[in-house]
Amino acid sequence: MxxxxxxxxxxxxxxxxxxxxxxxxxxxxxxxxxxxxxxxxxxxxxxxHKVKTLEMGDGWWGSGERPLKGKEDESIRPFKIETSDREIEDLHRRLEQARYAEPLEGAAFDYGFNSNYLQRVVAYWRNEFDWHKQVEVLNKYPHFRTTIEGIDIHFIHVKPSYVPHGRAVQPLLMVHGWPGSFYEFYKIIPLLTEPARYGLNDGDVVFEVICPSIPGYGFSEAPHQKGFDTIATARIFHKLMNRLGFKQYYVQGGDWGSRVTTNMSQMLPQSVKGLHLNLVFRGSPSLRKILAVMIGAYVPWLVGFTREDAQLMYPFMQKSIYTILQESGYLHIQATKPDTAGCGLNDSPVGLAAYILEKFSTWTDKSFLHKTDGGLESKYTLDELLTNVMIYWVTGSIVSSMRYYKENFSKDPTLAVDRIGVHVPTGIAAFPHEILHTPRVWVKEVFSNIVTFSYMPRGGHFAAFEEPRLLAEHIIQFVRKVEKL
CATH class of the missing domain: 4.10.860 (DNA Excision Repair, Uvrb; Chain A)
Known part of the structure; x- marks a missing residue:
């Protein structure tokens, strides 16, 4: 008007x-x-400029129709990860019966997971990896489950052991992505809950950390109904935080966690004190952006790209069609027919490991494509990598985790973000080896209240898992600025 x-x-x-x-x-x-x-x-x-919000709505993801009567059980129940000899024996039997294909001569990871190196990983898995010990590691933090919208939601909740006098503890919800899990945050949690102990600050910013498993991942029950997307996830996680007694909180995410926490910020901006991301989705493609990429290769300043943007986008962007095709085959499968490939992965631990760990290679550093071991052990230990794989294996959640792509890509996943925008204080850490880089000028079109935007010195897609200290420092810096506003 x-x-x-x-x-x-x-x-x-x-x-x-x-x-x-x-x-x-x-x-x-x-x-x-x-x-x-x-x-x-x-x-x-x-x-x-009236702030628009994402409609919260409601949902039911349990089996069958939603009960007409009776209030949902809102209790928060302690949970403990357990294993058995039978579970491990079944795993070992399957590992021993694996069949391998010979790799092409001279091939590293450019055809996918190198099967020679895969045999080494499987040998370690079968003979040296101790799942009993890793279960103890997983249980070192308190685990809980609670029922929301008909399904059981798993989360860990870690509080600081010591809070300096007069300091407020900031609730922080951290959300993982695919093919990760809540375990990605195990190295960063102590840095956030006890920052002074690790020399990150003098205790002026201290967190209690809540890390839920996205429904259909790990120990969170899979939705039984179609249509479960990041907006439904955002609503459930808001309900979770409210059930824990939090009225305001910070949220952080990468990969799918980025989309979920962004939706949370759009849904209830009055509850989100600040949004921190280590991945920003590029938004809807347009002719203007395509032209900007073409022009930016020669005169980046003319289209608003910073020097750092140009360094991260080129020459990678000049061969982006090939690179995107090379790295996004999984996406096309999971966004269309996830159950077909998922059934095979759910039956074969070796296939599951190859499918998941290949992403931890090239998504950590694109140059690892040319290494026969995928560079995996240069950034992670096999115990860490296999623990993440085991979370998918013992819960049988690979199919439901893959379905998340179909549910989100059945409609334009960027539409809600672009149309509504994000107005809460936002901090962005741009890691140099992220799969795709979004230039700051494009980020500002959607995120109107950027408090800090940093080009990180190193690290890739799995920032909390690979560079926990760098990410923790950036989160603390961001929250400190927001608290001073």
């Missing part, structure tokens, strides 16, 4: 001004006219 009111207002005011001579009386009317125009402009701007 403002675009109709404004021209009429200008026309009326200007006609009044023209009808008077420049007398003392008319000189008094000019500022009055200006004030009138200013008032109309202010009202229009307020109306135009």
């Amino acid at each position: 403002w675009h109709q009111i404004l021209p009429n207002a200008w026309e009326n005011i200007l006609s009044q001004i023209r009808s008077f001579e420049y007398s003392q009386k008319n000189a008094v009317l000019l500022p009055v006219a200006a004030l009138g125009v200013g008032g109309i402009l202010l009202c229009c701007l307020r109306s135009r």
Whole structure:
């Protein structure tokens, strides 16, 4: 409506001004006219910039139809990860019966997971990896489950062991992605809950950390109904935080966690004190962006790209079609027919490991494509990598985790973000080896309240898993700034 009111207002005011001579009386009317125009402009701007929010809605993801009567059990139940000799024996039998294909001569990871190196990983898994010990590691933090919208939600909740006098503890929800899990955050949690102990600060910013498993991942029950996307996840996680007694909190995410926490910020901005991301989705493609990429290869400043943006985008972007095809085959499968490939992975631990660990190679550093071991052990230990694989294996959650792509890509996943925008204080850590880099000028089109945007010195897609200290420092810096605002 403002675009109709404004021209009429200008026309009326200007006609009044023209009808008077420049007398003392008319000189008094000019500022009055200006004030009138200013008032109309202010009202229009307020109306135009009114913060839109994502509709929260409601959902039911349990088996069958939603019960007509009875309140949902809102209790929070302690949970413990357990294993058995039978479970391990079954795993070992399957590992021993694996069949391998010979890799091509000279092939590293450019055809996928190198099967020679895969045999080494499987040998370690069968003969040296101690799942009993890793279960103890997983249980070192308190685990819980609670029922929300008909399904059981798993999460860990870690509180600081010591809080300096007069300091407020900041609740922080951290959300993983695929093919990760809540375990990605095990190295960063102590840095956030006890930062002074690790020399990160003097205790002025201390967190209690909540890490849920996305429904269908790990120990969170899989949705039984179609349509479970990041918006439904965002709503469930808001309900989780409210059930834990938090009215305001910080949220952090990468990969799918980025989309979920962004949706949370759009859904209940009054509850999200700040949003921190280590991945920003590029948003809907457009001719303008395509032209910007083409022009930016030669004169990046002309399209608003910073020097760092240009370094991260080129020459990678100049061969991006090939690179995107090379790294996104899994996405096309999971966004269309996830159950077909998923059934095979759910039956074969060796296939599951190859499928998951290949992502921890090239998504950590694109150059690892040319290493026969995928560079995996240069950033992670086999115990760490196989523990993440085991979370998928023992819960049988690979199929339901893959379905998450179909549910989100059945409609434009960027539409809600682009249309509504994000207005809560936002911190962004851009890691140099992320799969795709989003230039700051594009980020600002969606995120209107960027408190800090940093180009990180090293690290890739699995930031909390690979570079926990760097990410922790950035989160603390961001929250410190927000608290001072």
